Amino acid sequence: xxxxxxxxxxxxxxxxxxxxxxxxxxxxxxxxxxxxxxxxxxxxxxxxxxxxxxxxxxxxxxxxxxxxxxxxxxxxxxxxxxxxxxxxxxxxxxxxxxxxxxxxxxxxxxxxxxxxxxxxxxxxxxxxxxxxxxxxxxxxxxxxxxxxxxxxxxxxxxxxxxxxxxxxxxxxxxxxxxxxxxxxxxxxxxxxxxxxxxxxxxxxxxxxxxxxxxxxxxxxxxxxxxxxxxxxxxxxxxxxxxxxxxxxxxxxxxxxxxxxxxxxxxxxxxxxxxxxxxxxxxxxxxxxxxxxxxxxxxxxxxxxxxxxxxxxxxxxxxxxxxxxxxxxxxxxxxxxxxxxxxxxxxxxxxxxxxxxxxxxxxxxxxxxxxxxxxxxxxxxxxxxxxxxx
Amino acid sequence: xxxxxxxxxxxxxxxxxxxxxxxxxxxxxxxxxxxxxxxxxxxxxxxxxxxxxxxxxxxxxxxxxxxxxxxxxxxxxxxxxxxxxxxxxxxxxxxxxxxxxxxxxxxxxxxxxxxxxxxxxxxxxxxxxxxxxxxxxxxxxxxxxxxxxxxxxxxxxxxxxxxxxxxxxxxxxxxxxxxxxxxxxxxxxxxxxxxxxxxxxxxxxxxxxxxxxxxxxxxxxxxxxxxxxxxxxxxxxxxxxxxxxxxxxxxxxxxxxxxxxxxxxxxxxxxxxxxxxxxxxxxxxxxxxxxxxxxxxxxxxxxxxxxxxxxxxxxxxxxxxxxxxxxxxxxxxxxxxxxxxxxxxxxxxxxxxxxxxxxxxxxxxxxxxxxxxxxxxxxxxxxxxxxxx
Numbered sequence: 082x083x084x085x086x087x088x089x090x091x092x093x094x095x096x097x098x099x100x101x102x103x104x105x106x107x108x109x110x111x112x113x114x115x116x117x118x119x120x121x122x123x124x125x126x127x128x129x130x131x132x133x134x135x136x137x138x139x140x141x142x143x144x145x146x147x148x149x150x151x152x153x154x155x156x157x158x159x160x161x162x163x164x165x166x167x168x169x170x171x172x173x174x175x176x177x178x179x180x181x182x183x184x185x186x187x188x189x190x191x192x193x194x195x196x197x198x199x200x201x202x203x204x205x206x207x208x209x210x211x212x213x214x215x216x217x218x219x220x221x222x223x224x225x226x227x228x229x230x231x232x233x234x235x236x237x238x239x240x241x242x243x244x245x246x247x248x249x250x251x252x253x254x255x256x257x258x259x260x261x262x263x264x265x266x267x268x269x270x271x272x273x274x275x276x277x278x279x280x281x282x283x284x285x286x287x288x289x290x291x292x293x294x295x296x297x298x299x300x301x302x303x304x305x306x307x308x309x310x311x312x313x314x315x316x317x318x319x320x321x322x323x324x325x326x327x328x329x330x331x332x333x334x335x336x337x338x339x340x341x342x343x344x345x346x347x348x349x350x351x352x353x354x355x356x357x358x359x360x361x362x363x364x365x366x367x368x369x370x371x372x373x374x375x376x377x378x379x380x381x382x383x384x385x386x387x388x389x390x391x392x393x394x395x396x397x398x399x400x401x402x403x404x405x406x407x408x409x410x411x412x413x414x415x416x417x418x419x420x421x422x423x424x425x426x427x428x429x430x431x432x433x434x435x436x437x438x439x440x441x442x443x444x445x446x447x448x449x450x451x452x453x454x455x456x457x458x459x460x461x462x463x464x465x466x467x468x469x470x
Numbered sequence: 471x472x473x474x475x476x477x478x479x480x481x482x483x484x485x486x487x488x489x490x491x492x493x494x495x496x497x498x499x500x501x502x503x504x505x506x507x508x509x510x511x512x513x514x515x516x517x518x519x520x521x522x523x524x525x526x527x528x529x530x531x532x533x534x535x536x537x538x539x540x541x542x543x544x545x546x547x548x549x550x551x552x553x554x555x556x557x558x559x560x561x562x563x564x565x566x567x568x569x570x571x572x573x574x575x576x577x578x579x580x581x582x583x584x585x586x587x588x589x590x591x592x593x594x595x596x597x598x599x600x601x602x603x604x605x606x607x608x609x610x611x612x613x614x615x616x617x618x619x620x621x622x623x624x625x626x627x628x629x630x631x632x633x634x635x636x637x638x639x640x641x642x643x644x645x646x647x648x649x650x651x652x653x654x655x656x657x658x659x660x661x662x663x664x665x666x667x668x669x670x671x672x673x674x675x676x677x678x679x680x681x682x683x684x685x686x687x688x689x690x691x692x693x694x695x696x697x698x699x700x701x702x703x704x705x706x707x708x709x710x711x712x713x714x715x716x717x718x719x720x721x722x723x724x725x726x727x728x729x730x731x732x733x734x735x736x737x738x739x740x741x742x743x744x745x746x747x748x749x750x751x752x753x754x755x756x757x758x759x760x761x762x763x764x765x766x767x768x769x770x771x772x773x774x775x776x777x778x779x780x781x782x783x784x785x786x787x788x789x790x791x792x793x794x795x796x797x798x799x800x801x802x803x804x805x806x807x808x809x810x811x812x813x814x815x816x817x818x819x820x821x822x823x824x825x826x827x828x829x830x831x832x833x834x835x836x837x838x839x840x841x842x843x844x845x846x847x848x849x850x851x852x853x854x855x856x857x858x859x
Binding site: 083085086088089090091092093094096097098099102119121125126131134135138139141142143144145146148179180182183186190191192193194195197208211212215217248279281309311323324325326327328335337338340341344345347348349350351352353354355356357 | 472474475477478479480481482483485486487488491508510514515520523524527528530531532533534535568569571572575579580581582583584586597600601604606637668670698700712713714715716717724726727729730733734736737738739740741742743744745746
């Protein structure tokens, strides 16, 4: 370590490099690459959304705006939640953020710092424990367990992990990378215990609308919670409306802490561009048909992949209930980082190594199937042949 | 304090509400309002910039992109600094951020946290001490002093404020709100001492290009520093190119700490939208004529105001060397918050109270003169009449 790096603050210096990025850097120049390693689809943002941004730019809406979000977008968020979650909790609880990641960062800052613990099920999106670490808090994992019937979380293990230093429980459902979905009983157990002990819940329901089996959304804390429960809902426009590159998300929190949330926005990025917010408004108000198309496309993609991998008799997976990732293992392959590198080098299919999602993910690979039938068919054939070679 | 607020983390809960926002909330519905309280001009972003964003959107550039910034923009930043600061330090040291504010947040996270002190001259933009506080660090002010010849900083007082806990010195020059510009000797003294003691410097040179008297930029640490000095330069596209609402800035740092900077970006907002970056690229490469027009306009605005305020014989100010604020007092008026409220209520001219910029700013008002001749003439006449009433 050089002097310059040694002179940096520990929390910053020791933040981990993403294990997903690591394999991308290794494999980005492979011939005939089919990149299924990151969490984004292959469709650009639909035109009805980009048009709203361009129109706002043309109107000269390039000045500072409301730190909490423009009123029209906050109202649209309230309307969206009423439509899809059946609760009319009002516009005041919605805060527009510069990405779902920033919603997580702000949620973390609100409730945890040095000396605090936050519990989360693992495997998990690595940015969550990293954000906790940068805030000086300790990320305490409890395992999601893989078995023949799929991934399961033992809620009692979450409860058992609570210590006097625990400040919050982070629950990502549907889960990235496993596709696990918390059922209502699990949500009730966690909410009950959080209420009893005065803990916060950070509810990451980013993939809520990506579910299979004819559902339109996953079970949510919104189903069982009161508006003033200590729950911070973090979400993003990225996944539902093909807006990954935009960096716009939202936080839903009890309005009573609104000024604190606004201050954290003010002193980090000072709000989101007004023209971006008009695009987000279009997504919420006109985006259902696009979302339906995307989920149907993902279902087809999943079918293609599970058929091909099933054929090999050597792949371990169950059909994910939610999100758009297949998290699978290959018999006899334990080192996911090495495996992901070999696969991208030898087949051109880019996958994320399970170890990037925590020790509990080792031995698995994450594949994003929010892509075209053609790409996924090619990738499925290459993987089948490689595994069966 | 309610239970819900009490349950939040101290650093978040106690972050101050902006004293600028406070008076805006008070006065935003005044009749005939001329809002000179925030740090933005009245021109929308010029069309050559918005067009670049719209074109990128039309090309479907809506996917995740480089966390450090797209290569073309980082190169344009290197070229810009070579043109205007005469140093060819390469593209690798530039990191695109989601606002100048985020550049500050990241700079703070890099070098300071709980138990650390950061020294800064005050009056200062309130977001800086607030960002330090949220990071758990202590903001230690040294006074900028007002006298007949203008605002001055005694560099020896900066040095004297250093303790074993000091990790960095934050220097904003040209200064918001005072317009003070650090001369080369001051920069040399601070750099010398920072080198000797292994401290970091956070150089906020956001207003560097807004200077009077035929100069094209203010003295900069770049003039005297080496590329691997412990200096973090924070900057923004907001002021130079009328892009306040966009939330795009940059950080310039030794490339050696690039991975740490990238990690902090990854785990806070995960980068800036590619179409925004193309707009920023247009600003850097085609924006000089617009900037020249803006500075000429600001010079004229300043002339109008100083003439009117000078007429009253009751206004205290000197002509600011840089930035686009007049920071002035009125004889017999010591309570700037009350004064700003009375003025906006009775004249419709919106000003920021000096106390919002720290105790050293009490008794002053900040007026942004980056506006049309017509607005400023009206505001100047109203203020003159009100003061002379």
